[in-house]
Amino acid sequence: MKYRRSILSATIVTCLGMAVQVQAQEATTAPDATELDTIVVTGIRGSMEKSLDTKREANSRVEVVTAEDVGKLPAHNVADTLQRLPGVNISSSSSDEGGFDEADRVSLRGTSPSLTQTLINGHTVGSADWFVLSQGNNVGRSVSYTLLPSELVSSVEVHKSSQAKLPDGGTTGSVNIITRKPLQFADKITAEASIGVVNAEQADSTDPQLSGLFNYKNDAGTFGVMVQAFSQKRELRREAQEVPGGFFQIAATDPAGISNPDLVGVYAPGLLGSTLFEQTRERKGGLIELQFKPNDDLTLGLSGFRSDMDANNYNRNFMLWGGNFARAWAPDAGYVVKDGVLTQATYTGQAGQPYAVYDMIYREASAKSEYVTFDADWQITDSLSAKFQAGTTSGEGSTPRQFIAELVMANGGGASWTTHGAGSPVDWSVGGDLSPAASAWGGTWGNQEVTATDDEDWLTADFSHYFNSGVLSSLDFGLRYADHKREALSPEGASPGAGIWDALQNSATAPYPSGFASGIGGNFPRNLWYYTPAALQNAIINNSTWLHDNDGPTGRHNYGAEWKVEEKNLAAYVQANFVGDNWSGNVGLRYVDVDQDIHSYQSVSDPANADVSSLFGQWIRKSTSNSHSRVLPSANIKFDLNEDLVFRFAASQTQTLPDFSALGASSWGSDLTRRGGGGNPNLEPVLSTNFDANLEWYFMPRGLLSLGVYSMNLKDYVAFGTESQMLFSELTNQLEEYLVSVPINADGKVTGFEVAYEQPIGDNFGVQANYTYADGSTSHTWADGTNNLQGTSKNTYNVGAYFENDTFGARVSYTRRSSFLIGLSGANPYYQDDFGTLSAALSYKVNDHLSFTLDALNLNDPTIKYYQSAAIPTSFYSNGRQYYFNVRLKF
Template sequence: MKHRKSVLSAAIVTCLVLSAHVQAQEAQDTAQATELDTVVVTGIRGSTEKSLDTKREANSRVEVVTAEDVGKLPAHNVADTLQRLPGVNISSSSADEGGFDEADRVSLRGTSPSLTQTLINGHSVGSADWFVLSQGNNVGRSVSYTLLPSELVSSVEVHKSSQAKLQDGGTTGTVNIITRKPLEFAKQVTAEASIGAVRSDQAKSNDPQLSALFNYKNDDGTFGVMVQAFSQKRELRREAQEVPGGFFQIGADDGAAATHPDLVGVWAPGLLGSTLFEQTRERKGGLIELQFKPNDDLTLGLSGFRSDMDANNYNRNFMLWGGNFARAHAPDAGYVVKDGVLAEATYTGVPGQDYAVYDMIYREATAKSSYVTLDADWQINDNLVSKFQAGSTKGEGSTPRQFIAEVTLANGGGASWNSHGNSAPLDWTVGGDITPAGVTSFGTWGNQQVTAKDEEQWFTADFSHYFNSGALSSIDFGARYADHEREALSPEGASPGDIWSELQNGATRPYPGGFASNIGGQFPRNLWYFTPAAMKEAVLNNSTWLSDDDGPTGRHNYGGEWKVAEKNLAAYVQANFVGDRWSGNLGLRYVSVDQDIDTYQSVSDPANADVSSLFGQWIRLFTNNKHSRVLPSANLKFELADDLVFRFAASQTQTLPDYSALGASSWGSDLNKTGGGGNPNLKPVLSTNFDANVEWYFMPRGLLSVGAYSMNLKDYVAFGTETRQLFSELTNQLEDYLVSVPVNSNGKVTGVEVAYEQPIGDNFGISANYTYADGSTSHTWADGSNNLVGTSKNTYNVGAYFENDAFGARVSYTHRSAFLIGLSGANPYYQDDFGTLSAALSYKVNDHLSFTLDALNLNDPSITYYQSATIPTAFYSNGRQYYLNMRLKF
């Protein structure tokens, strides 16, 4: 660490010496403004030009995306738009819910999404997720983009190099989503509406997409109000083969090893699933912006945003239960072990042995995000300007009801599988009766309320003092205070009664025709499931809802509860310089964090317990951490020629560990005896960053840039495993579970970025970019690797467009190579290479009416996860989506 500090300090000292030398030689009047040619271009070409102009004029490393018009980003989804920028990666999930058809998380330069900070108009936004594990056990610091419709966005800035005045929290960078402001509109009254529908190809569903905007400002431009509203619905259907928890190793004490010792240490599938997931997402909300300018020196603003999403979902997973029978007895003669994996095996049925388990999980779920801010921009005098902001933001994800059936099947029927490595699904079968009549046992778990709350209140005061001569053009300084809380709650649930007597006669439906045909493989597809209504009625009619008031017999799941409270005080000073064909800034940001962590730990002796319920006995644990640090930053920009720019940046940045990594109580799955837990003693991740880039603006709307970067990550958070005693709902006692636990490690990422933008004539254009990232950590995972979470070695994007006064067309393809997701159970797992093709068409009838068609996932890609080269984890198919909209302007 001392070496890293000395390297960065040397770089910043060099920058200071250079700036002083240039100042002494070439002092000039920095108040002189740079005059830029004004070119009025609209549509795709206009947004490209504006984005490149903003990037070129910035002193730091910034990528910019500008919306052509309301709701007209280069892609329908904000995260999908960002993935087309160099160095930006996206993922479609935040925990173990698997891959979907829509981007949900954004990360920079081959790192975890938690190390990338997302802001709206420069401030935090409370976020939470619809998926139950992301609400409780796997909670990062990233923001869910599914709550942020593209209609809200005026532009998006991606800050790759740090500045002292930027809010701390983004180790690898910051994404700032900028909304429109009332006084920025050209007309006194603006009204727009979008009426359309989305076609989800695989779900065979057409759903409405509505949005509207109204803006008014008075003649004097001293008062304005903007109102935006949206109501959007979408049906999803995902078809898959899953291997929940990955493969397990046959142990020396297992029954199979007693007769076949050659199987000891061999990997076998614990569960092989034929998985159907369906969901309805309904997103509603809006944005209100008020601006009042009582005089030329003062502008006041009030902003309010809310986005609510109902996300009820039904997951059915019919599974070969290898963890049940493959431990108990050996396969028939002729089995094949390849590279330590039981690749081919057939098991003759043993009476009384269940070979399949079937989980049907219907969940009511919601996710919400909102904020309110009050701003004041005050020009105190000719040389001093200030901005004050106070705000509050909240996010909430909730699963108030879970209706769950777990049945065992295929009694005595036997099973088989044949693995083809990680590139194709396993072929597998189970014998016996797999109809509802063949159910041998019924069980349920959950029915437990889970709620995640994310709240922050903050105040900022920022000042800029400008100078009229010399290379020192201005000094920025200010302070920020924030009080942030993130907690998971699981206070009540239903105590199940005789659900099966009613459910076994409930309505059923078959899996859809052609199920999972896109992913291949031979496995059960002609399956049945209980309807959501049958599940819900049987559970509600035969369960007793118990809460905290029921005392120790209640279903208060203390093991699913935790809270992280953080008070963050920051102050900064940043000096900005301008010289003859050069500019830059140097700054320091002081950050002090006071962190309180509340969690619970299982105990076996009730006499030692602080609280108890049907989920066992628990003691409360409290941890307080204090972290303070000075974070330096430097950015330099040199105009080597009229069209050639060189940039260099150095900084230290910090991100606190994920909320669940700090606070989560230990939890486990009874099916495979694995789980996870938190570590309240984790240290913040500190990154020492260097960045250099050359940009050649060879023509209007044309750019060729090449850059390199490095990030040394101290106290990077990885995951180890250990055995912990956790409460089992199956045995009602403490059992041994193999639990994944976060630990501090070190890591590094180095990479190269290349970007190219080229207009062709007046109407055509092409773009391409490529990012190489080499990431590693000093932590050794269970598979022996040293991979960094989120690092794709190769990411590239290519695109082309055509546009005239009436018609526009754009096509783009994006690809990222395999990367480590995290742990599935106790095993590392990866997402394989993934590429997606999208296209957009637009037709402008006149100034008041236009039509757009956006097509996503045109290549109908499969999303593949794997544990190793020989062990797959999941294969997902989501289908294509088409968005058709009619846009009206008044």
């Protein structure tokens, strides 16, 4: 057992003991962000006023977004809504899938999404991803917002300072999505429906968006049931240039380095891709809430939620194969080296040498999330209340079938490229015949199933004891127990037969779309072809042997892609709440005890030493057990300096366990790049010591000017180093040396400040703006010599304006964040460049029963850029604009 008690813990314990002894005038319970009276408001202005009221009355640092009506958040996507709050950042991918057209992850104050906890109604939610690498190789603790439609949301609270009674797990804070409850509705029967379409400009597709709500409560207000359902479809088309794995360095032992010593240590592209990604996302599900009040002192609740998303996708990547020839010989005379990069090179064709490789990957994919909870809210006596909850949640991401063809092309045709720094795509070309007839079969590694499961069962018991006199207004205390399991599985797939290429090469083809990647610039192959998804599926299915039920050395059970992390978490807390003249606050302690069991596999060369084996090699089982215990202190205090001015200060320690894959993932590698990743079961949890101060001036109704500063010292922050490991190669069918990125503990810190401004102008207009500065660093030095903290954008700002009268509403907003470190691509750190989005929304209310809305996202049609350094780009993505039109009916 590991037990730590910090100076901060001891100080807050002392303060708690002293405060309990203080007696003063009579006081009432300090209001909390989750304990305010319900305020019924509609419209943009009412929503903003309610959000500011909640923020002002809360005893902790909290930001609030309120949906003034069902499905009417200030943006179509929940994560996109939150990015408009100070200190909140969003990203659109969780692994190496690159940037998409809507936000998928939320993080706070310049940290990675895994350090921000997402809750629904105060409890965890099982989550998983549709992308295959996020299902197995790169699995964080963040929640995918693609599974959470905005129609579910009543409000969202973003907790920036900790309280002992909040569930642990968010080092930098937590996001609590609050749904509606049946007994909160004003009318006996409420029915609402939204019928609409989404137009994806780049995909040239218009698809249906349907949702509905029905709520009933009896006349006595003692029983209610609410049912929500949604069915939403949309098409995505992403056009890109990608540099998979980044640039590599020419070694002194490479033939090119031997013949041309000036090239030793110079960076060259391993792969340069012309990439077309298309996907259909169909999300269906719903929420059922029941409430029953057998008497005035007891309210029982039952809640069930499920969201299923089918996300089949087809990725085509035609790539210059620099890693195959740039090591083998030097470029023609006249090449240019600048800033350590081979910026301009031409290679005359060599007979028998392929200069391009073409991957076509069609995947069946899905993700789902669900939970069931039972709640009991019991007023035991006038001074003692209790809340009990039992629940179970699960998520699953699955890629049951993969249909993959790899072709080698441009045989003997030569190649060339010219780079222009990180801000522009690489100009590149390959020579020779690029038609299907000139293609050669490179192989397939498809039809292997990948599934990730995420399950948790929990019990909570929370109590509040109220006092009628003295500074101590109430005492909160309680327990929580959770049993969590995250598992990645890669069971039997199919054994591909020799006839795939014979069946495929004469199959149907289709061209890249007209004007492909015109929005990102650069000169690279665009007039390309690909085999249709049906052709690819038929050729592989009809020439493969499905082995799903077979184990052993003749099967394709990929043990090296399997791992499991099991965690049992017991927490107990006590929190004292205080109220005095023009001040309030709380101090508390939360004790957390976590037991972990981590299971994975390690490659071995000798079958005699193996526990399991298959066509993917031999492995031994590895198991590691960890135990972590900590006391986490927290303190929040609020001073009402006058009727308009509020000052807050908060101090706390918070903890987040490392990402699941960082703990459990078995080592894996890419045969094309000889690079990969893996886990480290001996990682320590991240412990953050946090300080926060904020001054808020509520200078008029719906008006706010605030300034805040914050500091987070991150002990045992998770960074990534690299090491050489011997892994099984599917190409050579033996162990080979790979450069593997491995998670390690390092210290980090983030300091910064936030400025927020909101003001109505007259009765109908208003403006909003905020700015966040974050300065993050880590003791770990990356391969590029930097000490950057993952996820830290130094500058983030949001500006917006709105107009609203009784019938018409309009709002426009622009959000921008500066560049930040994503992680490792192979062994190379890579970054997302500065990124900004412009969105707008229009609404027209015909009457109380009928209204129309139009939401427009990514109006500036941004290009999402990634880079390895100022001289080396990584990828450029264009997703186009999206328009959501909805007819809303209320009965």
